[in-house]
Amino acid sequence: EDQVTQSPEALRLQEGESSSLNCSYTVSGLRGLFWYRQDPGKGPEFLFTLYSAGEEKEKERLKATLTKKESFLHITAPKPEDSATYLCAVTTGANSKLTFGKGITLSVRP
C-alpha cells in the first residue's frame, strides 16, 4: 500500500525565516510526486510535479526537490501570504490512483 507522510504537521515561521517541508513516501514504482497549496475553504492549487530522483523545480520563493525516498519543499524568505496548507501526493505505475499526505499547515508571521 502506498504511503505518504508529511512533516511537520504544522510550522510557524517568522517572515524571512527560511525552512523546509518534508514529504516521505513508500511506494512501488514512483511515477510522479506533486506539491499543492491549499488555502482555507478552497480547492488545492498545483505547485510542482517531480518525476525522478535528483529533479528540482523552482517558483518564486519555493523550490521542490526529490530523492528516492522523500521530497522537500524549501521556502526561502517566506512572506505572510505564503501561509497555507501544503499537500504532497504521489502516483505510481501500478495503477492510476493518487495518494495524498495529510498536509503541512504553514503560518508565517509578519
Added chain:
Amino acid sequence: EAQVTQNPRYLITVTGKKLTVTCSQNMNHEYMSWYRQDPGLGLRQIYYSMNVEVTDKGDVPEGYKVSRKEKRNFPLILESPSPNQTSLYFCASSFSHYNEQFFGPGTRLTVL
C-alpha cells in the same frame, strides 16, 4: 476560463436520502477524480476515471457511486448517505494521473 465546477457548493441532508453532486470540466481532460477531505485524515481519493466509461475505486469508495458517460462530467452519487459521509468533497481533472490536477471549489456536505 478553464475550470472545474461542482454543484451544489453546500448541502445539508438527512440519512438515507439519495443525492448527487455534479462535477464538470471544460479542459477536455481525460482523468477525473473525487476526493473527500476530513480533519486529521487529509485528502483521500474516492473514485477516479481514466476516460469515458472507465472508472475505478480509490482508497475510500464504500458508500459512493460514480459514472462517466461524457468526458466533461463525473457525478458523485450517494445512494443512502450516512452521517459518516459528512465531509468536504473535491472533484478534480487532469490530462492523466501523471499530470497536474485542477480542483473544483469543493462541496461541503452535512448528513444529519
